[in-house]
Amino acid sequence: MEKLPDELWLxxxxxxxxxxxxxxxxxxxxRFQNLIRFYASSIDLSDLSFKVFLRxxxxxxxxxxxxxxxxxxxxxxxxxxxxEEYILLKRxxxxxxxxxxxxxxxxxxxxxxxxxxxxxxxxxxxxxxxSELRLENILSKNMLFLTNLSLLEHNSYYFENVNIIAQSGTQLPQLKILTIEDLKTTNDLYYLFKMMYNLEELNLCISKFDPQSLLDNAVPQLLTIMRLEITCTLDSQQTMNLLxxxxxxxxxxxxxxxxxxxSMEEKFVTELNDIIKTNFPNIVSFDYSFEILNQPTETLATVSGCFNIMLNANFFKMTLQKLKNYTTVLLDVDDRHSQIESLLTSNDLLLPKLYKVYIYEKFFSSDLRIRFYSKLLSISPNIRYLYVNHSNxxxxxxLLSKLPKVTKxxxxxxxxxxxxxxxxxxxxxxxxxxxSQILPKLKELILETPVWPETSHEKNLTPILAIMHSRKYFKSLIHLRLKLKIHCYQNDVGGVMVQKMDExxxxxxxDDQYKNLFYETIYSGNQLYIIDVWF
Known part of the structure; x- marks a missing residue:
């Protein structure tokens, strides 16, 4: 063992x-202590079972x-x-x-x-x-030393009272990099700049684009790197003027x-290039993309890591080759699109970046659409995440049973x-x-908004049955999430029904067979009851 070179061990x-x-x-x-140092420097606990995590x-x-x-x-x-064990953090x-x-x-x-x-x-x-954690809560005295802050996921609470925070004199002079996945308006950006005046990099996905809310003297003078996502809610020319x-x-x-x-028209590409070329003397790297974004819009693209593009059936207006650049695709497919056959007959198309696919189906899946999904997934060697919205x-x-074996x-x-x-x-x-027989390697399963029946029905999957079957039949499953709609929640005076479900x-x-799992329940208050189970 000692005679093997380091390269072979790696x-x-x-x-x-x-x-x-x-x-x-x-x-x-x-020697081995030095070899494994690289593996111990970056630890991601997100794909560990609860048992392995405790170990x-x-x-x-x-x-x-x-x-x-x-x-x-x-x-x-x-x-x-x-x-519970602060010593773990101190180590x-x-x-x-x-x-x-x-x-x-x-x-x-x-x-x-x-x-x-x-x-x-x-x-x-x-x-x-x-989560109701707000920026004012995040910016405690123990946060003022941060140089890089990312506020990800679409959390509407983050920026409540941001104007009051800025006016109170709170400052983060050490912060150099800021990433925000869903900023509602540039009004908030004005106050953030007042607090984070030494920013050097900004990654931003913004909903309401209004530059007039900003002033020249509020812009961080050291900011040299920007990644920006916006949606053209006005006509393209108005959006270009605002941009x-x-x-x-x-x-x-x-x-x-x-x-x-x-949702920007392609004809504005030249104008955008001219703006950058003529007015930005220090620009070294410039990259842009005009994309199509249609309903549903609840899953917007994110600026964290790579840029994920959400598309629906209109993506057939583009060339199939452009799919090579996408990491995420939303499919709401109509049999009448001739480009479906184009994809099915294509032999040289590979989608190496695609890892997440959203499928929205109607009452039934036609053979043509199932063939299309199978083909698309079979040429996506890095597919990991699948979302399926179906009638039942x-x-x-x-639909899942007819996917290619390698995709399963x-x-x-x-x-x-x-x-x-x-x-x-x-x-x-x-x-x-x-x-479990179709997708045996599944690690995370989310069953969204099934109806919680008043009484256990022999033909329905109840939450307890879902937990029992997940533990018994899935060998690799780590996380089960059930997002349940409570039956007759309007009559649940004082949350009695929710309490009974918890009990x-x-x-x-x-039971002893479940001692090595963790679970928590969350009631959002608007009929939705969530059960998270970590095996």
């Missing part, structure tokens, strides 16, 4: 899970915590473990970057967590959809600019919803059993 490590490498080869000798906290973290520089925590269950005394994804966290707890990590300079927040006004505020300092504009769960099973093994995340013309229907009783779930999961 090749072996690359075929193993990162945690298996760290767990198996630590403390062998100084990591108890056995790996105490030994290798000082090596960790970047950490991703996903789910309240993981955050709670760190919250990561070289941690620089922390990502919190899908967590429920109060202001007080977040402040306490960050206090344990004085070395932190980068924070990425992807909070739960109903010109906005960009002119930064014309003296911008060196790198990336633009994605939705039997139709979804039929590649899909790791599946979200399903039964909805047609605003009518919801429950999932049938054996849905998860059938699903029934707690009583069921007290």
């Amino acid at each position: 090749l072996i490590f690359n075929s193993l899970h990162k945690f298996d490498v760290i767990y198996s080869f630590h403390d062998l000798n100084l 990591f906290c108890r056995e790996t973290l105490p030994i290798h915590g000082h090596m960790i520089q970047r950490l991703t925590i996903k789910g309240t269950h993981q955050l709670n473990v760190f919250g 990561m005394n070289h941690l620089q970057c922390l990502t919190l994804a899908q967590v429920q966290v109060s202001t007080e707890k977040l402040d306490v967590y960050l206090k344990q990590i004085p070395s932190l300079n980068t924070l990425h927040l992807k909070l739960s959809h109903n 010109r006004e906005f960009l002119f505020l930064f014309k003296k300092q911008l060196k790198s600019l990336k633009l994605i504009i939705y 769960s039997e139709a979804t099973i039929n 093994l590649m899909i790791k995340n599946l979200s399903c919803r039964n909805s047609y013309k605003e009518c919801e229907s429950p999932f049938h009783e054996t849905y998860i059993i059938e699903l 029934a779930l707690t009583a069921y999961l007290k």
Whole structure:
């Protein structure tokens, strides 16, 4: 073993899970300790089962915590473990970057967590959809040292009272990079600039574009890198005029600019190029894209990492070759589109960047559309995430069963919803059993808005049955989320029905066979009851 060169060991490590490498080869000798240092420097806990996560906290973290520089925590269950044992955070005394994804966290707890990590300079927040954490809560005294802040997911609470925060004198002079996935208006940007006046990079997806709310003297003078996504809600010429006004505020300092504009006419490409070429003397890198964005718009593109493009049936107006640049595609396909056959008969098209597909189906899936989905997914070697909205769960099973075998093994995340013309229907009783046979490698399953029946019906999938079947039939499943509509919630005076559901779930999961899982329930207050289970 000692005679093998380092290069060969690194090749072996690359075929193993990162945690298996760290767990198996630590403390062998100084050579292997140095070899695994790279694997311990960046830790992503999002794809770990609850059991493996606990093993990591108890056995790996105490030994290798000082090596960790970047950490991703996903789910309240993981955050709670760190919250209960602050010593775990203190052991990561070289941690620089922390990502919190899908967590429920109060202001007080977040402040306490960050206090344990004085070395932190980068924070990425992807909070739960109903988190009420606001910017004023985030900007505590323990956050003022950050140099990189990302506010991801579409959280309408983030920027409430941002004007009051700015007027109170709060400042973040150390902040150099800011990423915001969904800023409602440039009015908020004015106040953010007042607090973050030393920004050097801005990544922004904005809904309401109004440059007049900004002033030249409010723009950070050191800002040289910008990635901007906007939607053309007015006509294209008006949007171009507003964009010109906005960009002119930064014309003296911008060196790198990336633009994605939705619903903009292609004929304005020349005008945009002329604006940049004529008025931005310091620009070194300029990239732009005009894209089509139609309903549904609840899943907008994101500026974090790469730019994800959401498209519907209108993408057939573009060439099929342009699909090569997309990471995410929304499909609402009509049999009448001649380009469906073009894709089906194409032999040289490969979509290496595509990893997420949204499928919106009508009452039934025609053979032509199923062939189209199968073809599209078969030429997407990196597909991982699939969202299916169908009229009923039997139709979804039929569609998934006809996908290529290799695609079935590649899909790791599946979200399903039964909805047609605003009518919801429950999932049938054996849905998860059938699903486990079709997608055996699934790690995350989300069943969205099934109806919670008044009483358990033998033909419906109840929440308890969903948990039981997921644990029994899926070997790799880590996370199950049930988003349930409560029957007759208007009559639930004082939340009695919600309380009874919580009690029934707690009583069921007290059984010893479920001791190695974590669950939490969230009631959003508008009929939606969420059960998160981490196996």
